[in-house]
Amino acid sequence: MTIFRPMAWSLSIKLPVIVCLVVVGVAAVIGAGVVGKDRIELREALSDNARLLARWVAASAAEPMLRDDSWSVYRILRQVTFEGGGGETEVVTAMVLDREGKVAAHLQPGENPIGLPLVVHGDSEAKLLAAALGAHAPMVHEDEDGKFVEGVAPVFAGGKYVGVVRVRLSTRQLTEATREAALVVLALALGLAALGSLVGIRLSLGAVRPLRRLADAMALLGQGDHAPVSIKGGDEIAQLGESFNQMAAEVAEKQRLERELAQSEKSAALGRIAAGVAHEVNNPLAGILNCLSTIKDHPEQPDLVTRYLPPIEKGLHRIRAIVQDLLVEQRAEHASELCGPECLDELRDLIIAEIEGAGITLDWDNRVHAPVQVNRPRLQQAVLNLLKNAAQAMPDGGCLKFSASLDGGLLRMEIEDTGIGIAEEDLRHIFDPFFSSKKSGTGLGLWITLRLLNSMGGGVEVTSEPGKGSIFSLHVPVEGEGHGPAQQ
Known part of the structure; x- marks a missing residue:
């Protein structure tokens, strides 16, 4: 089906599709860049917020930690959740650990009791804990799955390191914002695609119609109709129409x-x-x-x-x-028939009788073994004429060679004699009617031979050297296994 072969589509379809794809592609690239830039900016803002919250908690929890007042530290964490965090769903968790990694305060005290080491699940959490305990300045960490960012800030009291604050903020809002931006870009791309399709259709109507008229005119030109085509305008298509009209004329x-x-x-x-x-x-x-x-x-x-x-x-x-x-051509049958090797071998017997007693030896090499479709009477008449001419060119005897073979869809034959040859000035006239270098000849034999070969779609070439002989090379289209149709 042509729908699955874009190269077979008409230009009226290709042009709108190409314009639409280009517009959508440009919109997608620009949209992806905008969405990516917004996502980076939102993530940076989220990281800054996590860092600031961690620093604020660290500054607020320094004095309660000196007094070992875990309740006050917990209240500070709760305050971060509801006020500094901007909503309960934004803060995933928050905690304050002492310098040994034990829990000083945690938003989930039931899972992480005060005074006990922090419960760690998995290698990823262990790495984050180690990084937090080793922090000597505020920083931000991200988990491997990108579900949260963690602000870390060390707690100093009286110039001494007493613990660390960890505040995790969810990236859910970041993901939702990115999704919303992507939907906006998709809607914009679809709108531009529709607009691009309309523009493409308009362009195709302006370009394809005159081209189609040109194509129709070319088809009619091949049928012999030389009517000019009318294309208005001064663009390249109009110039092409003028060139076509000139060519048609x-x-x-x-x-x-x-x-x-x-x-x-x-x-x-x-x-x-x-x-x-x-x-x-x-x-x-x-x-x-x-x-x-x-x-x-x-x-x-x-x-x-x-x-x-x-x-x-x-x-x-x-x-x-x-x-x-x-009248020999008119007497020849016009229908082709299936001929085997005997089609040519029959001529060998005829020419043997012709050259008997003339001192001429015959070298016969017929390599046509498969049957072929050819006009048998015309082929035999043409070959026999040339064989007789070759024999007559050797009045003192000599050697007559004949070879035949199939070359693709052509039957190739060669007739060579060692006779008197043909003068160079006569070669161009030997196929003219009534031209003969023999006293007893009518001058029609070679002319008729050429017409017989031409009527089958074939031809003949001649090379000759006076005193040494001549070579006639024939070719005739044939039809058979693996061959094209023969000319009638």
Whole structure:
């Protein structure tokens, strides 16, 4: 689901969310700083209060302790609880100990009788007691759980150390104040989040709508619609819209020029083919007409029919060969089929019959073992044309090599001969219709081969060196296990 993939959200959702998160984050950081600062100040105030109370009790209890008047010391502690402490719930406990650690007065006398050592529970309390008995000046201690702060003040009477005062104040009010401040910050953050969402929505409406119009226009541009998009304003989005309109106009103009160029090239190609057909057909046709004219002008010589019939038949066969070559692509089947290794190996038997007695050795290396989906007639026609051309390029014999293999989704083939080779100036023309360096050729074989390969989405590359031979490298997309679809 896209709700769990933020990267897939639309900009109209992302922008308000980002603004909201930024506002909430800033509010949270500022609020945390304020709450933390207030908590520190409140704790310092609580510590100062505990220290002052302990000092006040120490000053008030000095004389009663000299008289060993525990009741007066207890009354002073009670006075601290109700008057100096600011409320009974604020003071956790208070006590006065003599210098030996025995209780001189305690707010809970039932648990800590006068004259007996202070009852200590746990290591934490023992550490606090030891620190208090060792104090020679007013100080503040905190427990490990942060539930109270303890003000400690030594008691001096007549210049002598006679005991110590311990006053514990609860941190409950501090915790409640911190919680209230945190709630205020949370409410402020929620309010700012709502405000940020509104601002984000307003910004998204102003930014996303023109961007969406641009996206729709780009989609239509891909379908051939070059209509301009209207975006008002002078900001970057409006400038982007102007750039898009300029690009769309340039694309439309480019496509128009490409269509005109393609039409011109098509017309030129048709003209060249028509001229070539006219030239190639006209030569044998002229010979046929001459033979027929001679026979017609000399009816008294019946032997002329026997004499001129073979050249007439030869000329007609040549005309038929030209027409068949031109129509070979139309005769090829358009449907692809599943072909195994035999699809290419069948051509080996055909070419062996072609080169028999010509002094040509055949090196056949077909490494295509898995069946593939391909247009079988077109593939075989193209490969066979090149194999025959390679054989014809070795009139004095030589070596004809063929290899085939699968490379991803491509069927790669290579046909190599050790024949006469192709001149460098002829390489650029060998695939032109009616171009041939052979006296008996029609000049259509390689042109048809290239068209067959192109119709399957493939192609061919040629390297050649005069006197040493040529290499034709073919590639055709195929469909099979792990391969993409073949071109039809």
